[in-house]
Amino acid sequence: MKKFILFIALLLPILTIAQGKNDPAAKTILDGVSNKFKTYTTVDATFSYKVENAAGKALSNKSGAIKLKGTKYRVSFNGQEIFCDGKTVWNYDKGANEVTISKVESGSGTITPQKLFTNFYDKDFLYILTGEKKVAGKTIQEIEMTPTDKSKPFHKVYVQVDKAAKTIYSTKVLENAGNRYTYTVSTMKTNKTIADAEFVFNKSKYPGVEEVDLR
Template sequence: MMRSLYLAIGLLGSMAVTAQKSDPEAKKVLDAVSAKFKTYTSVQAGFSYKVEDSKGKVQSNKTGSITMKGNKYKVNFGTTEIFCDGKTVWSYDKSSNEVTIDNLDASSGKLTPQKLFTNFYDKDFLYLLNGEKKLGAKTVQEIEMTPTDKSKAFHKVYLQVDKAAKTIYSTKVLENSGNRFTYTVTTMKTNAAVADALFTFDKKKYPGVEEVDLR
């Protein structure tokens, strides 16, 4: 679930891409999203999450939120809270009152929320601009993305970009199993003052929490 979340929000690189096979018009759209994101000192976003089976039947509907500042982030999603201060990652499971602690390895190629708003597409995907469509008063540009690594658990990602705002509006991930995960950004606030303490797990606020330290 969290793997799909990081891929999508936003909101999911490590492989090489055959750039000449990608659509240059799609790259222009993605580059504009990346450039716009890099101008923000902070981002606070709410999102909805929908899971469908291979027949299109809705299996789950949830909501979540994410706050990002520099290389720090905080995610709230279902029973999970993830904190990252840029060096350490704390993954807290409310249902078990357990937190897993690990180092953030920036060189490992793992996805972070920040990467998903910047240049992850250049290393992971071939991409094609499918065109534009109206969603209410909003015009979105849809980009079809295919992972270059065929061993991935998903075979297609459809990214919708708000044309005017140059921000990601929604992401749909098609898994090889047939399941489909759709994330839609419902709210976004940028450049707000956010205290660094938000990105650190404070165990005093979680009485009785069990710590699993993997560092």
Template structure:
């Protein structure tokens, strides 16, 4: 797994996990529930995003652009240097530079990292969350929700989720690590009416001449 996808996976994975709702901010829960409910109405999604990494001094260490496609339990992520396919049963991770694809079995457990979880049940477990307030950015009003992990052994100490108040959509997520690094995942665009066939989520070896397969299933 390359560093860029590892960072993206971190963003997806960190936001998966239930403290009793009484210990959380009801206003934040209402917003997050609305985001989740809206996303679940989409049959297929195409979303363009950027991933930026900063060090403890605020210096940008890297920035990547990518596209994520989602349909039911399937997804495909295309980020600089890498493509990840998942048909709900298998995961193909293709390294463009090495022309190599690694195949693993998909585990549908609650701790499994999937893009869909970023937009649905990311606040369900292992976090305390609260609404910090609203701020206007351009013509948008963004609601900032702060999440704090209850497990203090985690490498990160804060996650910030920004929700467009009008559209009930996540626009940005920031993960702050204890070492000072910051990962910022920004949604550039989202099409909730995308038309995507099921075979789009399966790695087609014929389209990658000379590709080397590493089957770990």
């Protein structure tokens, strides 16, 4: 659960970006990403997660998977599984064989994986398109984001967008302490059939699991 919270917390900066003296070209790209995502009925994606120190030395390399359907989601990441059917959230810790159950929090400030792909440029950040480059045959557009709130634990966020697909390719967060966190989308399938049962924790599949019900 802690690793998933870190994953969400580090990506949260891209949820809200400041209006004002921002780059119109960057805004056009971000609008395209948001509008494209809103056309998907489902998303089934995998991603890699890399942590580096200030010198660029790799400290950790991990991978994860995410499924989205409307307000439902399921995330598997570093020994954690998060299930949400739109009303209830189950946070399963494989190492402890424990699941924490809670209600979905209401309100616009609630963080969900869906918000990591859309609605991420309303306020709190200044942004600019820094250029394009070729990565594995793809044209990648990079947008540099700087927080207006200097008390944030990071000073830069770099969002890379696949120009042709209009999807987020990767996100890099530069922490004030020096570490760099990079999340790269490895695969993404959209509009495929995903059963609602995929988003519900099935206790029978986890023998001996301990439940902590916070509802």
